[in-house]
Amino acid sequence: METLGFLIEGFAVALTPYNLMFALFGAFAGTLIGCLPGLGPANGVAILIPLAFALGLPPETAMILLTSVYAGAMYGGRISSILLNIPGDEPAMMTCLDGYPMAQKGRAADALAISAIASFSGGLIGTIGLIMLAPVLAKFALSFGPAEYFALFLLAFATLGGITGKNPMKTVIAATLGIMISTVGIDISTGTQRYTFGVLELYEGIDFILAIVGLFAISELLFFVESRIGGGRKKMNVGKLTLTFKEILTTIPTQLRGGVLGFISGVLPGAGASLGSFISYTLEKQVLGKKGHFGEGDIRGVVAPEAGNNGASSGALVPMLTLGVPGSGTTAVLLAMLISLNITPGPLMFTQNADIVWGVIAALLIGNVLLLLLNIPLVGFFVRLLSVPPMYLLPIVTMVAFVGIYSISNSTFDLYFMVAFGAVGYFLRKLEVPVVPIILGLLLGPEMEKNLGHALVLSDGDWSVLWASTLAKSFWLVAGLSLVLPYVVGPMLRRRMNAAMKESPVSD
Amino acid sequence: MTGLGDRFLGLGLLVLAVAYGWVAQQWPEPFGGAETVGPETFPTILAVVLAAGSIYLMVKPDPDAQWPLGRTALELVVSLVVLVVYALLLEPLGFVISTTLAVGLLSWRMGAPVRSAFLTGLSSAVVVFVLFNFGLSLNLPAGLLEVN
Numbered sequence: 001m002e003t004l005g006f007l008i009e010g011f012a013v014a015l016t017p018y019n020l021m022f023a024l025f026g027a028f029a030g031t032l033i034g035c036l037p038g039l040g041p042a043n044g045v046a047i048l049i050p051l052a053f054a055l056g057l058p059p060e061t062a063m064i065l066l067t068s069v070y071a072g073a074m075y076g077g078r079i080s081s082i083l084l085n086i087p088g089d090e091p092a093m094m095t096c097l098d099g100y101p102m103a104q105k106g107r108a109a110d111a112l113a114i115s116a117i118a119s120f121s122g123g124l125i126g127t128i129g130l131i132m133l134a135p136v137l138a139k140f141a142l143s144f145g146p147a148e149y150f151a152l153f154l155l156a157f158a159t160l161g162g163i164t165g166k167n168p169m170k171t172v173i174a175a176t177l178g179i180m181i182s183t184v185g186i187d188i189s190t191g192t193q194r195y196t197f198g199v200l201e202l203y204e205g206i207d208f209i210l211a212i213v214g215l216f217a218i219s220e221l222l223f224f225v226e227s228r229i230g231g232g233r234k235k236m237n238v239g240k241l242t243l244t245f246k247e248i249l250t251t252i253p254t255q256l257r258g259g260v261l262g263f264i265s266g267v268l269p270g271a272g273a274s275l276g277s278f279i280s281y282t283l284e285k286q287v288l289g290k291k292g293h294f295g296e297g298d299i300r301g302v303v304a305p306e307a308g309n310n311g312a313s314s315g316a317l318v319p320m321l322t323l324g325v326p327g328s329g330t331t332a333v334l335l336a337m338l339i340s341l342n343i344t345p346g347p348l349m350f351t352q353n354a355d356i357v358w359g360v361i362a363a364l365l366i367g368n369v370l371l372l373l374l375n376i377p378l379v380g381f382f383v384r385l386l387s388v389p390p391m392y393l394l395p396i397v398t399m400v401a402f403v404g405i406y407s408i409s410n411s412t413f414d415l416y417f418m419v420a421f422g423a424v425g426y427f428l429r430k431l432e433v434p435v436v437p438i439i440l441g442l443l444l445g446p447e448m449e450k451n452l453g454h455a456l457v458l459s460d461g462d463w464s465v466l467w468a469s470t471l472a473k474s475f476w477l478v479a480g481l482s483l484v485l486p487y488v489v490g491p492m493l494r495r496r497m498n499a500a501m502k503e504s505p506v507s508d
Numbered sequence: 509m510t511g512l513g514d515r516f517l518g519l520g521l522l523v524l525a526v527a528y529g530w531v532a533q534q535w536p537e538p539f540g541g542a543e544t545v546g547p548e549t550f551p552t553i554l555a556v557v558l559a560a561g562s563i564y565l566m567v568k569p570d571p572d573a574q575w576p577l578g579r580t581a582l583e584l585v586v587s588l589v590v591l592v593v594y595a596l597l598l599e600p601l602g603f604v605i606s607t608t609l610a611v612g613l614l615s616w617r618m619g620a621p622v623r624s625a626f627l628t629g630l631s632s633a634v635v636v637f638v639l640f641n642f643g644l645s646l647n648l649p650a651g652l653l654e655v656n
Contacts (some may be wrong), residue, residue, distance in 0.1 A: 054646055167570060173521065173561040180528060180554050192535050192547035195528075218591070225587045225618060226576050391618035392625075395611040396632045398591070403636060406598065407646045415595035423588055430573050431517050453545040 003135055010358025014366055019064050022057075023363050026068025027370045033069065034076020035382050036393060039220075041073035042329035042436070046216040047397065049337050050209055050404030059341040060356045064363040066337055067317075070330055071367045074313045075119050075375055078306055080386055082111045091309035094277040098294060098301025105297050109379075110243040114299055115306045116375040117248060118255050122307030123368040125259030126266065126314025130321075131361060133267065134350070137322040141347035146454035147466050151475035153448045156325040158479035160437050168483045170433045178441020179448065181206055188446070189453060201413055208336055208442040210405060210418045215435040216333075217401040218422020221394050223429070247299060254284055254300045258307030265308075266315020266327075276315070280308030314364060321357060322347060325444070329436040335443055511569025518565030521558060529555025583617055590614055602651015607633035 013019065033044030045066050052062040077092035082099035095115065102111040144152065157175040158168075184195045185205030196202040261283060262276035284304035285294045292298045313330075320326040324345030326335045338345050343353055350357055375382075405414050425435050452466075459465035467476050532551035576584060594610035601609075612629030616622055640646045 055644055169561055169564050170570075173558065173565070176554055176558045176561065177521075180551070180558070183551050183554070187547040189545075190547045194535070194547060194551065195531065221614070222584055222587060225583055225614075226580055389620070391615050391620045392628045394618070395614035396628070398614065399607055399611050399632060399636070402594065402598070403603075403640065403648065407640070407648070410647070412595050412598055415598070416592065419588065419591045419595065422591070426584075430575070431513050432570060432573065433517070449550040452550060456545050 003131060006135075006354060006358045007131060007362060009355065010360075010362035011366075013060055013355050013359030014064060014362035019061050019359070019363065020366070022061050022065040023068045023367050024370055026065040027072045027367050027374060030069035030072020030074075031076040031371065031374065031378075031382055032072075032385060034073035035079040035385055036076075036388060039393075039397065040330075041070055041077075042333055043216045043220060044073055045069055045330055045333045045337075046212045047401050047404065049333065049340070050213060050401075050408050052337065053209070053340060054404060054407035059343060059353075060359040062337060062341060063334075063356055063360045066334055067360050067364055068367040068370075070334065071123060071310070071313065071364060072371055073330075074123075074310050075116065075371050076382065077309075078115045078119070079112065079379070079382055082115065082302070083108060083383065083386065091274045091277050091312070092305075093274065094281045094305035094308075095302060097281065097305075098296075098298050101295070101297035102299070102302060107242065107297065109241040110247075110299070111302050112379050112383075113241055113243050113376055114248065114251065115302050116372055116379075118251070118258065118303040118306035119310045119375075120368050120372040121252075121255040122259040122262055122310030123314055123371075124365070125256065125307070126263045126311035127361065127364045127368065129260075129263040129267075129311070130314050130318055130364070134318050134322050134357075134361075137318060138347040138350040141323050144347075144471070145469070146451040146458065148469060148472050148475065149451040150448060150455055150466055151472040151479070152323060152325060153444050153451070155475045155479040155482070156319075156327070156444065157437060157440065158482040159327065160434075160440060167432065168486050170431075171437050172483070174428070174433050174435065174437035175441045178438035178443075179445035180441075181211065181438070182208075182442045182445030183449070188450070206417065206442075207408075207414065208439065209340060209408065210414050211421050211442055212333060212336055212439055213401045213405060214418040214421025215425035215438060217397060218419060219425030219429055219435070221398050222422065222426040224390050224394050251300055251303045254288075254303045255307045257283065257287070258304040259311040262308035262311025263315040266312030267318045268327075274309075276312030277305035277308040280304040280311075317364075321345065321349065321360075324349075324447070326440065329439075332436055332440050332443065336439070339443060511572060513572045513575070514565050514569030518562040518569070521562035521565070525555045525558035525562060528558070586617060587614060590617075598651075599649045600651060602653050603648040604630075604633045604637050604653055605651060607636070 014023065029048070030041070030044065033039045034041065048066060048069060052065055057065065074091070077087065078095045078099065081087045081092040081095040082103050085096050085100040087093040087096055099111045099115065102108065157171070160171055160175070182205070184202055186192070186196070186203055187194055193203070258280035261280045265276035265279055281301065281304045284300055285292070288294075288300060292300055294301045316326070316328050316331050317334075320331040320335055324335065326332040335345055343349060343356065401418070402415060405418050406412070408414070428435060428438075455465050456463070459468075467473050529552055532548040532555065535546075535548055575581075590610055590613050594606055597606045597609075608626060608629040610629070611632055612626035615625035615628055620628070637648055640648050
């Protein structure tokens with residue numbers, strides 16, 4: 001009941017015209033970002049951070065804007081899956097399997113509509129799960145000491161690659177690089193200058209916003225330059241909506257199952273939205289096995305993964321909001337926004353910044369409704385965006401990134417840093433070193449060092465305090481397992497996901 | 509020899525780890541005496557982890573990626589140069605002119621016809637400039653176009 005009161009307060013924050021406007025704008029921009037070629041959710045949110053920062057938006061408004069973008073991008077990703085058989089982002093991969101066959105049978109409009117509805121219910125279920133689980137987890141997290149936090153951060157890094165990740169050692173390397181960058185600047189506790197080499201601009205450390213925008217946006221531009229797929233795609237015809245109310249009703253069980261499964265895999269470290277949509281799809285196939293015709297344009301084959309990935313995107317907010325430990329690239333970027341707003345994420349946020357947390361949660365609910373309302377009538381408009389050629393789009397996006405970074409500090413020094421991060425990001429991505437752990441390392445590095453220091457001061461320099469409590473021990477254990485498991489389970493899971501992709505008769 | 513890319517990366521990271529760790533040992537002891545956790549403790553741990561990771565990479569590299577060669581590599585270098593020059597000229601030339609040039613050049617190199625590339629550059633530059641300076645009251649440099 002206490003939660004309900006907070007939620008109502010949250011609605012009071014989110015429903016002010018000013019915030020509502022930003023939620024609407026965010027939902028719209030997010031869908032746009034999701035369906036534009038070459039712009040994923042992490043990318044889109046990354047570019048908007050400096051802008052939100054430079055505009056001096058109040059914290060709750062900035063967070064509402066970015067979470068709406070996040071939810072919107074998940075909606076948008078499905079459009080190109082259905083129409084072009086090209087997933088807009090990774091979680092939308094499974095939607096191709098039945099979405100594209102539906103489109104080929106001339107039911108593109110229906111597939112788009114039902115997937116919007118499924119996204120809505122998935123998002124709704126995920127948000128309800130978030131409302132119920134987050135306060136409980138936050139209360140539990142209050143009992144964490146510095147040693148537990150230190151182990152939790154390790155756990156976050158170890159699970160970031162996910163069980164489907166390719167080479168966990170590269171995740172470790174990337175995370176270490178990120179933490180190393182975060183140590184540049186004046187040490188908070190002793191005042192020692194570290195790695196500044198006397199350069200004045202480095203005294204305050206390297207701003208992670210530069211790193212995020214460089215690693216995501218600039219390296220993406222370079223990838224497009226390299227692959228030379230600058231030309232647009234051909235225009236698509238959506239056709240008429242023939243979806244009946246009865247058909248929507250029959251998919252409700254699928255929506256519920258997909259949403260719940262998605263939420264669970266969103267909350268769990270290392271699973272995330274891609275696995276959420278995969279699991280929902282496979283389960284649905286097993287439950288309905290003979291009754292369905294999956295892979296040939298079964299409507300439930302569109303519903304399950306869409307409900308799954310939107311449920312997962314809300315679920316992924318749970319560890320980010322309650323523990324300050326994000327589990328995915330996009331939530332890491334959202335965490336960056338929180339930190340740059342001077343809000344310490346974690347359990348205390350639920351008491352100290354209750355208006356922000358609950359405002360964001362309420363905004364997610366409102367955002368889902370807005371997205372559903374936006375997506376059904378405007379789908380034709382979004383479809384037309386699919387044919388915007390990247391050769392015009394990406395340079396403009398890069399320019400917007402420049403503008404954003406420039407307006408934070410009004411200095412060009414930061415721009416060189418951003419370009420350098422872009423070049424480094426390109427090389428690392430080429431070598432299959434993931435960039436998300438670098439960003440997470442940058443964000444969590446200072447906290448990690450602080451907690452390590454506190455833990456050791458409390459124990460009088462006894463290092464074993466780091467794994468003394470049962471909770472800390474289990475964190476270490478899960479972290480260790482997450483680094484070992486990909487070698488064992490990873491190849492198998494990946495093979496099955498690929499096999500599922502190939503099974504569909506139309507995939508090319 | 510396969511996995512050359514990873515081996516080079518590993519070597520580079522190992523050098524970085526050693527340098528990073530070595531620098532950390534040079535800092536003077538902070539005022540008030542040494543404690544268990546000094547400014548050098550955490551960086552030292554990081555250096556060890558990175559060194560171990562880089563050695564692993566050199567011993568067990570992944571298969572090589574397809575690296576761009578010849579013209580594509582040149583295009584990449586050109587794009588990076590455009591970005592750096594863009595940052596360099598943003599203030600002296602002003603936002604509109606430098607953006608037109610940068611966005612135009614990038615679009616053109618990505619395959620757009622010259623005219624539409626620079627038109628895209630100019631129109632996006634003007635739109636963003638007007639939006640930022642008058643709509644959002646953030647100051648982008650006017651540069652050469654400044655009217656006093």
